Amino acid sequence: MACQKRFRKALSNNCTEGSLLKYSPRQQKCPSQAPRGLQLFTSEGTFVATMGRNVTFLVFLEEGLGSMTSITVDFGDGTAISYVNISSIDDGVKHIYNKVGIYQVSATAINHLGFDRVLLYLHVSCQLEQVQLSAPLVVIKNKAVNFTTTLRPSSVGTVTYFWWFDNKTEPVVTLNGAISFPFSKEGSHTVTVQALAANTVHQDQMRVIVYDYFRSHPLVFSSNLDELNPGVTEWREDIGRVVKTCIVKVTGISEDQLLVTVLAGLPTTAEVFIVPERRSRDRAMEEKWAHLDQLSQVLLSALNQDLIEFTVKPGLQVNVYATRLSPAPLVDGSESGHSSTAVIMLVSVVLMGLAIFVIYKFKRKIPGMNTYTTEQPDKEQEVIPAVTSIAVPNPEGDELTSLDHVDEQLDSKSKGYLPSHTDIKLSDEAPHVF
DSSP states (O other): OEEEEEEEOTTOOOEEOOOTTTSOSOEEEOOOSOOEEEEEEETTSSSEEETTSEEEEEEEEEEOOSTTOEEEEEOSSSOEEEESOGGGGTTOEEEEOOSOEEEEEEEEEEETTEEEEEEEEEEEEOOOOEEEEEOOSEEETTSEEEEEEEEESSOOSOEEEEEEETTOSSOEEESSSEEEEEOOSOEEEEEEEEEEETTEEEEEEEEEEEESOOEEEEEEEOGGGGGGOOOOHHHHHHHHHHHHHHHHHHHOOOGGGEEEEEOSSSSOEEEEEEOOOGGGGGSOHHHHHHHHHHHHHHHHHHHHTTOOEEEEETTEEEEEEEOSOOSSOOSOTTTOOHHHHHHHHHHHHHHHHHHHHHHHHHHHHSTTSOOOTTSOHHHHHHHHHHHHTOOOOOTTOSOOOOGGGTOTTSOGGGOOSOSOGGGOOOOOSOOOOO
16 A cells, blocks of 8 residues: 655655655655565575674565565674665675574564564584594404594584595494494504585594404603694604604514504603514413513513603603503403402402401490490501501512513514513502603
8 A cells, every 4th residue: 555645754764744845755655565575595595604704694575575664684693683674785784703603593574564584594614624533543353442533623613524444435424523433353444534514624544453452551751742742643653653662672572562652632642552463363362461461561660660761852851651541441351351350359358348347336336245435546546457458469479570481482682671681670669750
């Protein structure tokens, strides 16, 4: 319906009645229907935007156009903007997002006859620069291995991951940067991951070695090495090779039985793996374990005596120490009975001590029995240590570790660990960690 005698004021969009002296002679139409067919797009025609850059939204309305119809665009990040006339935003509405995320953008058209609303979900991301794949270097056959990824920058929006194991043609697709996978065959396996963020794809690859059994020990370095850590893969590989060379030289352990990996991050840490010999496959399992245990004792003895060290540059010497906890599984729990026996013995001792303590407390509360209620408090303190001082037997004893007992077939020329192997003793002191 047209307002035949109504005109628009020069600086107003309101339909008002007045004289020709106060109003412009331009005739205006009042909206004849409610807004319908509202549409919202980005100028690129996509649902992806880059953080810190302008994104342009285009708004279209099929029905309900008029000077009384207002348009409000809510960008989903706490900001919104309104326009009285849709013709004023023919070039689009520009906005910049400062955080990564998925935003619900809405446009609302409203007049006195009704309203219409449309939604758009916009994925705001930043440029992915790098993806880094992490997993233990050595794993046990048929045991699930946890693979994780690290992105730089850490927040890049929605990321899709593609995983390839060995030479499989079809990848495993996930939206999570972690996955578990078991390897059923011994040997070296290649794992590849690709991270897709917006229109950017980055890839990383690593090698995993699978064994039936092995031993591993976590390592730490003196703190002066952290100052030289640039956080790149090539540097970690170089340090790993240097540490391996030092261990072989000091202990005489075969180079083929040692694997060293330096872990990413600070402080600088590493892990050394002692793997079985190729010719040991014909041995009995107990003999295989005994062989690795002897090598582990030799390595720990050298580490505790501060014999593993290297020079990074003139005047800068780095020491390598053993730590108590390992970031990777040491052995397959289904194969090893040594740790189970030790746990059972420890639990038995704890239960015995607890039983003695309960009996002691119970006797004090029964009338007519010998009690210690009349004694001084310091008498009670003399009883409790007698319970908690029970020693845990050590079936292995303080045996000397030597490569002479490891394998009688080792060539005497390859023994490089100290002039006399019988002089090696495990130190009871904790490693000096800087």
